Amino acid sequence: MAHIVLDSCAGRDGGREALEAAAIASLQLDHQITVVGDESDITTALAKIAHDAERLRVAHARDRCEPDMDAAEVLRQAPRNSVVVGLEIAARDPSAVFVSAGAPGLIVAGAQQILGRIPGVPHAALAAVYPTLRPHGPVSDLFALLLDVGATVECSGDDLVTFAAMGAAYAAKISRIDRPRVALLCNGHGISNAPARAREAHRRLLAARPAFEYVGCIRADSVTSGDADVIVTDGFSGDVLLRTLEGVAATGESLLRRAAEKFQWRVGVQMLSDGISAIREFTDWENYGGAPLLGFDRAVMVTQADSGRRAFLNAIRLGAKIDRLQVIAAISAGVAEFHGLGAPPASPPDPEAT
Amino acid sequence: MTTEPTDPSEPTSPEGQALQPRRFMHLRWDLDKTYLRTEFDTVKDLIRTFRQKAEDKVAVAGASALLRALLDPRERSHRRVTFISGSPRQMRKVLTAKLALDGVEPDMFILKPNLENLLRGRFRAIRGQVGYKLKALLLSHMAAEHVDEYLFGDDAEQDAFIYSVYADILAGRIDAVALAAILSTCKVYRGDVDEIMAYHRQLFGSGEVVRRIFIHLERRSPLDRFAGYGARVVAIYNYFQGAAVLFEAGALEPRGLLAVTAAMESDGYTPERLANSLQDLMRRGVLHFGTIERMSRELAAAESTMGRPVPRFLHAFEDAIGSLENLQRPGPRWESEINYLGIYHEARFRRQQHRFLGIRLLD
Known part of the structure; x- marks a missing residue:
């Protein structure tokens, strides 16, 4: 209890x-x-x-x-x-x-x-879940984990590596994934043009033999594909990314509401209402249960x-x-092992x- | 409806010892959902309940322990217990057997003549409780000079309403005209109205006899639903709360309180749940900090005398109420004039909303 x-x-x-x-x-x-x-x-x-x-x-x-x-x-x-x-x-x-x-x-x-x-x-990470196209783990969890989304704005390479270990331990327990796939969020030009902290984290994650699978860098346009179970970034970029995803979902909602202006559009939306409701339910942040502070x-x-x-x-x-x-004990053990x-x-x- | 109410808790000193030792105590208990864990929300539940054997029936946690403690053998000659239940008379044998298994011997056991109501076509009387229970309460009223009544009901039916009407008839606050209006609103059959009015003539103004009305929140109804009845009605989530209130009023001995605590514990109640229950009463102004301190002392003493492992309880109590030590919450008011018709219509409106609009009863 x-x-x-x-x-x-x-x-x-x-x-x-x-x-x-x-x-x-x-x-x-x-x-x-x-x-x-x-x-x-x-x-x-x-x-x-x-x-x-x-x-x-x-x-x-x-x-x-x-x-x-x-x-x-x-x-x-x-x-x-x-x-x-x-x-x-x-x-x-x-x-x-x-x-x-x-x-x-x-x-x-x-x-x-x-x-x-x-x-x-040394620093905490706020972990948010977001919906992806591909399910994760044996329970087909449709959500992936993104951390940090705002707890530690200024991060070092060491912080990112620790976030990776914490996120992997969390996903292993909550989504029951044996070896979670962990990725680093990078810009569009690969790791060579990433900031020093990301390059350091990338190097250390490649060199280590962690309990999770490090899949390298991932661009922001691929985060919803489901290629990674855990995406690691600093608190500033994570917050920006999360707000962008939420903003896109909110814009979609507004566009749907605008459809009511024309009769044909309204009929079309009505015909798609079941699918729209399912998407709305899927993207509704109130269903995710908040962000754990790890x-x-x-x-x-x-x-x-x-x-x-x-x-x-x-x-x-x-x-x-x-x-x-x-989960807290598992994270503790995961970080200690790493x-x-x-x-x-x-x-x-x-x-x-x- | 003019008499001012007197607070029945007033004669009790903070130490809770002011009740006269030889006063009569009359306990009135409802059975289903008050004393017994009964399900009768569906026809299937009803049939199952009807077919249950005595040994299969289960009492609400702490109910039998509290009742046994209140019917202390040393005081038994001055204690009386009456069960008034909406169960059909055909169940008397099995219900009596169940009470006997629990070590409870009622002085009076009134059951509803449901078969008779059915055969006479009095269908409203099968579901309705006001006419039946009010008549039964007045019929079984103990005409003694010094008597304190404690009534126990639940939130599944209209117990708070019926018990309060009964208490106010005895207290002389509901005159014949007001009672007739209440009975008419509740659609009580003419024959029952005549009988109730006859009892009213005999008992009106007998005195401030009803000390407390305990409503077991079996359905976890919101507390505000009972606010209109004033301080006499105490909504309780469990019988540990009831025992605590009776302990504060001096109606329950420390050993009775310990027996109820032990019964709750063996029924799976954790110290945290009991501590939460105490905090709830304290926040509502029903129980005072001093009483909880006294309860803790009694529990601590029990550890040395009875070998009970109580530190977890004491720690939980301290944890729950420690930060509220300075809380000065005035208790609920004793209502001098309860708006019975208003309360009745409000409850009816709520039921109709539930039935026709699907609005949940608990919202």
Whole structure:
């Protein structure tokens, strides 16, 4: 049984949908759920929603963070915010999974202060899944993993190599792939024109004999082909790529809506409605369950800022799966093996890190 | 409908010892979904329930332990328990056998004359509960000078409604005109109305007898659904919560509380689930921090005297309520005038939305 720690201060409708997701999860899933936020507001809201109080607990977070503050400012001016309180609860419980739609920068900064790091992982990576044309692994998983998508903007070659080891361990557990295919994201001219960090990572990955299969570089126009199970890049490029994919999907939606302007187009869209619904379902980010933040000794799920009930519920389900399959331990072992480290006990939190 | 209510918890000191030791305690229990885990949402469920043997019937976790604790043999002469169930009379034998297996001997066991209703063409009475249960409650009212009643029902039917009407009749807050309007709205058969009005004449204004009405949230209905009834109705997710409230009121001895805790534990309840339940009551203002501290002390004492492994419970309690130590949550108000017709119509509207529009009952 996992312990889900859910930040109810962010998400659609001021976090109300996060709370509703927690209530639904308390009725449907057999997990301990701790909702973090203003206790009085949560208790008042919960009275109106069907929930199971036997599985749901409230943790009070005194401070509320304003959306326009940056991470350092929030940690200084609102030190008892829901992200910090939630991460502290997660730090005390090995089976805890923290889920939040708060600002990724704040979650990363908070996690660096409060959670223990996996040995050999100097910087965290945010891993997002995206749909591909070719299924992955024995369970025909249609999603591939892209990391980092925003946790570490400035990366070194060492970071990229570590991300590869973490992503491969994650995919091996979640998608049940024996030897995940890992690729480095490059520009259109091959590795020779890539930045120094990518060249270094490429060289080290080729030289190593990892538990995964390194398939070399991949261009951005091939990421959805499914040639790689895990694509590794720095946080800046990953975020740009992910937003581009989401933007293309959103543009497709807008174009479909425009089809309503002409009768013939409307009829055509109507005839294709089943297929369009299937594609919409396939590309809907709310179905993916959030992005796991890898590199810490606890599972942390970051969902989009405007996440609704479905997104939170899927994030809770994925977080529980990460706990059940002991993915964090697998990542720890994968990184240790790659770097030739010994047994991987989680390091204590670094109070100096921000 | 004019009498101001008195808070029945008032005579109880914070230490919960102010109840007079020789007061009568009358416990009224519903059976299905309150005491027994029963499924009767489909015809198949109904048939299975009807054919079940006594040993196959399962009590809700902690229900029999709580009932046995409340019917403490040392106090039995001053305790009375009445079961009022919507199950047909033909099930009396098997239900009595089940209660006997659980070590519970009811003083009165009232079952519904469903076959008679069917043969007389009173089809509304087969499904309806208001006329039947209200009449049964008034019929079995214990006419003693010092009596405290604790009623137990569930959220699957109209128990909170019926029990509250009963309590307010005794308290003198529902006069004959108001009662007639309620019974008419609930479409109670004329014969039942006449009988209920006759009981009303006898019992109206007997006193503030009903201390608490516990509603077992078998369907996990939203808590707000019971807010209109005021503090007398306490919605509970499990009988550990019920035991905690009764312990605070001084109606349950520490050993009774321990027995319920042990029963919940053996039924698979983890310390975390019990701690969450306590936190829920505390956040709702139903239970006070001091009571949870007292409960923890009793549990700790039990460890040394009974050898129970309680540190996990104590740790879970501390973890759940520690951060809320300074919580000063006012409890729900004791309603002086409950809008019964409003509550009835609201519930009916909700059921119709569910039936005709498919809107989930729990939303």
